[in-house]
Amino acid sequence: MNVVVIGGGAAGLKAASRIRRKDGDASITVVEAGKYVSLGRCGLPYYVGGLVHEVDNLRETTYGAVRDEAYFKKLKNIDVLTETVATEIDRSRKTVKIVRNGSEDELNYDYLVIATGARPAKPPIEGIEAEGVVTLTSAEEAEKIIEMWEEGAEKAVVIGAGFIGLESAEALKNLDMEVTVIEMMDRVAPAMLDREMAVLVENHLREKGVNVVTSTRVEKIVSQDDKVRAVIANGKEYPADVVVVATGIKPNSELAEKAGLKIGETGAIWVDEYMRTSDESIYAGGDCVETTCLVTGKKIIAPFGDVANKQGRVIGENITGGRAVFPGVIRTAIFKVFDFTAASAGVNEQMAKEAGLDYFTVIAPSPDRAHYYPQANYIRLKLIVEKGSWRVIGAQGVGMGEVAKRIDVLSTAIQAGMTIDQLANLDLAYAPPYSPALDPVITIANVAMNKRDGLFEGINVFELKEKLEKEDIVILDVRSEEEFKTRRIESEKVIHIPILELRERLDEIPRDKEIVVVCAIGLRSFEASRILKHAGFEKVKILEGGMAFWF
Amino acid sequence: MNVVVIGGGAAGLKAASRIRRKDGDASITVVEAGKYVSLGRCGLPYYVGGLVHEVDNLRETTYGAVRDEAYFKKLKNIDVLTETVATEIDRSRKTVKIVRNGSEDELNYDYLVIATGARPAKPPIEGIEAEGVVTLTSAEEAEKIIEMWEEGAEKAVVIGAGFIGLESAEALKNLDMEVTVIEMMDRVAPAMLDREMAVLVENHLREKGVNVVTSTRVEKIVSQDDKVRAVIANGKEYPADVVVVATGIKPNSELAEKAGLKIGETGAIWVDEYMRTSDESIYAGGDCVETTCLVTGKKIIAPFGDVANKQGRVIGENITGGRAVFPGVIRTAIFKVFDFTAASAGVNEQMAKEAGLDYFTVIAPSPDRAHYYPQANYIRLKLIVEKGSWRVIGAQGVGMGEVAKRIDVLSTAIQAGMTIDQLANLDLAYAPPYSPALDPVITIANVAMNKRDGLFEGINVFELKEKLEKEDIVILDVRSEEEFKTRRIESEKVIHIPILELRERLDEIPRDKEIVVVCAIGLRSFEASRILKHAGFEKVKILEGGMAFWF
Incomplete structure (x- = not known):
């Protein structure tokens, strides 16, 4: 059995390795356009930030072997061809055309695995091709940032506040740069967090000295001598020696599309639950395919390293006669920032x-x-x-x-x-x-x-801010004297009665106004709202999450 | 509505609090035999070990209010009677007889909650009543340990290596005592861990200087002037200034039993999924009841603080007209030791x-x-x-x-x-x-x-030790030179071939013997076993978990 894998990332190599584990005889060839295979790119921000010391750490096994061509040959008898580009798939003849060292060649396959990944989706911003504008999606780009830093770069702008943007911001800050993050949406991490959650992250970024600008579209990147100098957004100029673009990715589905494989509504390669494309000899996985959101049933792109690994295993299993299934994802995601x-x-x-x-x-x-x-x-x-x-x-x-x-x-x-x-x-x-x-x-x-069950009615911090401005409400803060002194909502609409005194001081609270109870985390305000309800107060709400969400 | 709660621990007070939240008018009385209510006893080892500074920290709310009688009265309008013993339940008259300050009284109830908890199950060991033998299940016992330490206690024996025993061992070690843990079963934490997992914990305890003795029954506790001096186990004497007995608990179900309530096969109070006893006006929860193991379907006692809290909430919900269910547990447990x-x-x-x-x-x-x-x-x-x-x-x-x-x-x-x-x-x-x-x-x-799916056959560390002694096997260690040098299985049956050389050196491995492949964590040995299988080797097994489980 001949298996050709296009793409030496997580999905491709996991598929190849799984095939070898199950089949000692298959001939397996992996074609990779870049210089490295099996590079843990999720670790690049930590390399730039200095937590990970060598790029090679990101392509090592747990026992310290570097996963290069020799490793795959010796250990798994898999042929890895780096700096080799697959240019065409001929499905009738079951061949892949490749270009290596400037010359063309052809590989035969019984099964083909497409794991071509994705590339950064660079928005059409004037000046985005300038020297100094990077994407932090390859070892080369990471090295370039470090190089610019070593040459004295002091100011950085990150365009896009998704998790890669924020991880990059932390890495750059760890290099003592002045960092500004500019996000088009009204909040950071918009694909993950709602606004009241995102605000907490933004405040933490600001505490750590990162300038966060939301609801702002970048208009232009300004260069001098073809080197980036500044980013213009909302008419304002943000000086920049380095610009990191982190505005999402675009699946590399063109090779599949050219071969007539079905492309999904998302623009990524369509696959069934067995990770098979519309051609039963061709499987695909990783960032170049779409998958199903198990909550909404919608097709989505889930460009995550864990997903690629799981899909690669399913592909390898099925090419060797199994019937493994990848049902989809629920978009689980996480990031650390400071x-x-x-x-x-x-x-x-x-x-x-x-x-x-x-x-x-x-x-x-x-x-x-x-x-x-x-x-x-x-x-x-x-x-x-x-x-x-x-x-x-x-x-x-x-x-x-x-x-x-x-x-x-x-x-x-x-x-x-x-x-x-x-x-x-x-x-x-x-x-x-x-x-x-x-x-x-x-x-x-x-x-x-x-x-x-109707035991309380909650409002969020944005609703409270609006009410505070427009309505004749009472805010009842039930925290202790000390908590109240330390940090509170500054308004003459606030009444302060510590919760342990509330039952005795109910007559201090007006009965004709809407009351919003506030405490530290929402626990005492729930308790207080029950006391008020039982005492006949009618319009009682609580600030959900309490002062922990106030900003 | 009159509600009486017997027991001021997690289950009782959670039930009481929940009732108040839902019902502003109910009269709620909590009867507690001890001095404190709402004491987080799970925190006692950390108090003894010095991580938690005041016993009162263990009965504080998240915002620092001490949960004493006044707190419950002021905040929740709940009457808490401490140092008050419930001596009898009259179900026909719906009354509870109590003794307080030496005089008897009677409380009426529409609903009664029994949350009497459990007491340490002290085994019938000669001398166990000596001064200096404690159980670390109350603030008083914790204080006593600290007192003995302040007075110069240097040697401690812990009887029982369940999680409370091990947490106690760490606490005593943190006070710089010499600590021995004696366990009757063949391993520590026997209610949680199997032997190969327990061995890892035992080795960690030994590394931290704790003497661990398993498969050993304590025969006698020796005193001098009525003060503990030593523990005798397996004929050996372990000197001890302090002895902590941590050999499990016994539910306080006697009051319920005397009242004619159904007692389960475990000796704890029987309740249905609504936490109702065999009397529909009486609920029970916490350490004094039995619950269902959702994996085996069997009745068990689950004396955990989280379970008591959940059950208390269900009780409060149901007494106020709800239909909440507590389905059971799966015995989830955790402990930290060093x-x-x-x-x-x-x-x-x-x-x-x-x-x-x-x-x-x-x-x-x-x-x-x-x-x-x-x-x-x-x-x-x-x-x-x-x-x-x-x-x-x-x-x-x-x-x-x-x-x-x-x-x-x-x-x-x-x-x-x-x-x-x-x-x-x-x-x-x-x-x-x-x-x-x-x-x-x-x-x-x-x-x-x-x-x-039969892709590998594994054996555990105990099976390998036995095979190594009795059978003519080959152990194939596929780790690197460096790993092999650092720590290895000492036997002439070991062949060492680093995994990257395996494919070229297959002829060094005898084909007629059973081969057990060993690596660091089991990953390379799996890979190696596949290579051997594909090369026609028939009797190949791997040491599951690798050297990470070797001891």
Whole structure:
């Protein structure tokens, strides 16, 4: 059996390796246009930022062997051809035309794997081809940033505040550059986070000295002597010695399209659940294919290293006679930026609306371990819950503590179709160093049930800011004297009554006005809202998430 | 509505608080025999060890209010009676007899909540009542340990190596005591871990200077002037100024039993899924009730703080007209001991056997984040998989890295009834600081599928040790020269061929003997076993988990 794999990234090499593990005799050839195969590109920001010392670390095995051509030949008897471009697929003859060292050749296949990946989607901005504008998607670009830094680059602009943009911002800041991030949308990480969650990340970036500019479109990149000098956005000039463009990717589907393979609505290669293209001898996986969002049922592109690895395994399994399935994804994603983790799974509000889903949301900050245990940190979670089925369809988490664990649990729960009632009874691992007695996941499920069952009415920080400006409301802050002194909502509409005094001081609160109760994380305001309701107050709301979401 | 709650721990106070949140008018009285209510007893080892500075920290809210009688009265209008003992329940008259300050009284109830908790199950060891023998289950006992330490106690023996025993061992070691842990079973944490996993914890304890003695029954506690002096076990004397007994708990079900309520087969109070006892006006929750293991269907006692909190909420919900359900647990548990985390969910092998389940197991060490990322640590996971359904029914994790996250994901997957095939496609959050491209959970699911599908045959470290002694086998170590030099299996049966040379050096390996391939974590040995199989070698096995499990 002859197998040709086009693309030496995660999907292609995982497929090739899996085929070898199952079939000792197959002839397997991997064709890669670039200089390296099997490079963990997700690690490039950490290489630039100095946490990872050698680019080669990103293509090493866990036991320190560099995954180069010799490695694949010796260990797996796989022929890897680097700096080799596949130019054409002839499906009737089952051949691939390749160009290597300037000369053409042809490879025969019984099975072909297309794993051509994706390329940065550079927006049509004037000047974007200037020297000094990079994308941080290859080892070469990473080296170039370091080189510019060594030559004295001091100011950087990152265009696009998705997770690669923000990881790049941190890396550049770690090199002591002045960093500005410019994002077209109204928030950072718009494909993951809703606005009240994104604001927390933005504030953390600002605390760390990164300039964050949202709702702003880059108009022009200005060069001098063909070297980048500044970025113009909203009429303002941002000086820049380095510009990192991180505005998404475009699947490399052209070779497949030219061969007449079915291209999906997303512009990526269409595959079935066996990762097979419209030609049964040709499989495809990784960033060049589209997959299914298991929450909305829609086709999407999920350009993640973990997805590529899983798809590669499925391809290898099926080419060697198996019937493995890759069902799809729920868009789970995570990034670290300085001391913060931000993560999401399933849909955010924007995606839920676009998919026509009927939902409600709930937010809840919670300590990530027993609050008396050293290093306990508040994390902020948000759930999107489908009305009627009461299933969790989306989750977001932000904060300094153990966010990753909670998003992975919620991701698993979303994939299992769990309801908030089931979530509330999850048997999670509790001990003080790892979780409060009620894990943040259980707590937010409880909050969601309370909201569903009408035990409180919540508003978010944006709604409160608007109400504060336009309506004659009362804000009832029920925190302690000390908390109130330290940081509060500055307005004459605020009444301060510590929660332990509330039952005795109810007559200080006007009964004719809408009352919004505020505390640190939403717990005491819930308690207070119940006291007020039981005392006959009618229009009582709480600021969901409390001061932890105020900005 | 009159509600009486017997027991001021997590279940009782959660129930009481929930009732108040839903019902402003109910009269709620909580009766507690001890001095404190709402004390987070799981935190006591950290108080003894010096990580938590005040006992009161363990009964504070997240915002620093001490949960005492006044707190419950002011905030929740709940009457808390401490140092008050409930002596009798009269179900026909719906009254509870209490003794307070030496005088008797009676409380009427419409609903009664029994949350009497559990007490340490002290084994019938001669001398166990001596001064200096404690259980670390109350603030008073914790204070006593600290006092003895301040008075110069230097040597401690912990009887029982469950998680409380091990947490206590760490706390005592943190006070610079000489610590010996004595366990009757053949391993530490026997209710959670199988032997090959437990051995890793034992070795870590020894590295930290704790003396661990397993398969050993304590015969006698020796005192002098009524003060403990030593523990005798297996004929050996272990000097001790302090003895901590941590040999499990016994539910306080006597009051319920005396009232004629149904007691379950476990000796704890029987409740239905609504947490209602056999009397529909009486609910019960926490350590005094039994619950259902959702994997085996058996009744068990699950004396965990998180379970008590969840049950308390269900009770409060149902007493106020709701229909909330507590379905049961899967015995998820976790503990930290020095730099190690150990955790489990579902059944271990012993439980699976006892329940008559047909299963196979798989183990896999894996880095907890991208191996090139700083602070990456190897964690060791184990799965118990039901044959036929291929569902995961048990999971264990041990190591220095992010074990907690993986066990929580696996716990969620077990509760959702996921198969190893579904597990392999879980969409978990990947970025280098949080996970390798394939999360350890995905990796072990892949290993499990490989084992199920016959792609390798594994043996564990105990089987290999036995084979090494009794059979004419070959151990093929495929690690690098450097790894081999650093630490290896010392035997003339070992052949060392680094994996990258294996294909060229196959003729050095005898074809007539059984071959056990060994590497660092099991990955290269799997690869090597495939190469050998394809080359016609017939009797090839691999040491599952590799040298990471060798001891």
